[in-house]
Amino acid sequence: MPQVVIHPDVPLNVVILSHGERHLAPSYFERGWLICLKDVRIEADFRFLSAIRLPRDVRRGHVKFMLTHEDHAAFDGKRKETWALFRQRVFDQRMSDYFRFVDQVRSVNEQLHTIASTYFPRYRFQRKRVCWKFEEIPEGQNLHIDNIDGCERQGQLRVFTNLSTGLRKWSMAQHLSVYARRHYASAGLDRFVRQPFAFNNALTEAAFGYSHQSVPDPRHLVDFEPGEVWIVNSAVVAHQVRYGTLLALDLLEFPYEDYEDPSRALPAILADLEAACGRQAAV
Numbered sequence: 001m002p003q004v005v006i007h008p009d010v011p012l013n014v015v016i017l018s019h020g021e022r023h024l025a026p027s028y029f030e031r032g033w034l035i036c037l038k039d040v041r042i043e044a045d046f047r048f049l050s051a052i053r054l055p056r057d058v059r060r061g062h063v064k065f066m067l068t069h070e071d072h073a074a075f076d077g078k079r080k081e082t083w084a085l086f087r088q089r090v091f092d093q094r095m096s097d098y099f100r101f102v103d104q105v106r107s108v109n110e111q112l113h114t115i116a117s118t119y120f121p122r123y124r125f126q127r128k129r130v131c132w133k134f135e136e137i138p139e140g141q142n143l144h145i146d147n148i149d150g151c152e153r154q155g156q157l158r159v160f161t162n163l164s165t166g167l168r169k170w171s172m173a174q175h176l177s178v179y180a181r182r183h184y185a186s187a188g189l190d191r192f193v194r195q196p197f198a199f200n201n202a203l204t205e206a207a208f209g210y211s212h213q214s215v216p217d218p219r220h221l222v223d224f225e226p227g228e229v230w231i232v233n234s235a236v237v238a239h240q241v242r243y244g245t246l247l248a249l250d251l252l253e254f255p256y257e258d259y260e261d262p263s264r265a266l267p268a269i270l271a272d273l274e275a276a277c278g279r280q281a282a283v
């Protein structure tokens with residue numbers, strides 16, 4: 001179970017969901033809650049995976065990789081160049097370690113895809129990609145709201161798991177609409193209200209500053225153990241990594257029409273905001 005510290009000044013938006021409550025997952029997701037899965041833990045060789053070191057020149061260029069096993073090529077696409085990089089540069093042709101890694105990727109990706117379809121059976125996933133992040137975040141990121149490619153026309157479910165041998169430390173702050181109302185006029189957010197990607201970029205900068213800055217806004221603290229799984233609609237709620245190393249993140253795209261409540265979709269939230277803030281200005 002994750003360790004959760006709820007801040008009294010931030011509305012509750014963290015839930016620990018049991019398998020028996022999985023029918024509630026879409027509602028929590030669409031409302032921007034952090035869903036921590038109680039009965040699920042990814043099985044993986046955490047020691048082996050945590051010991052993988054990227055060569056310095058690889059690390060300088062890239063620490064995030066979309067890794068797709070052959071078994072999943074039908075919906076993830078093939079990424080031969082990425083596998084070649086791991087075989088040649090990361091594992092230096094040590095083929096037993098390389099194949100051990102390939103098998104770990106297949107297994108972890110499969111487990112993440114299965115969780116997504118079990119907890120969100122209504123969502124018709126059109127693309128599933130798993131991003132493996134070999135980054136180290138010792139100092140933490142700033143609070144932010146994700147701007148996600150394609151958010152104008154489709155939702156993206158994000159299923160995370162901590163693959164390191166240590167904790168991954170997160171924070172959750174408030175729903176996008178809280179910050180958007182606060183900064184709508186001062187940041188000129190009306191310019192972007194029909195462009196969700198640009199809107200989230202402008203809002204994050206207005207509300208939290210550039211990524212190297214930090215703000216004192218209150219937030220809930222959530223620490224995940226190795227193998228724990230969490231899900232969040234990261235395009236509609238402010239969140240933060242305070243510490244972490246190896247992570248796998250399943251990115252699953254689906255049509256907004258599949259939302260249980262389509263008024264929760266990002267373009268609909270922005271349309272409501274435009275109407276509300278426009279009315280405020282008129283009054």
Ligand SMILES: [Fe+2]
Binds near residue numbers: 144145146234239
């Ligand atoms: Fe994020």
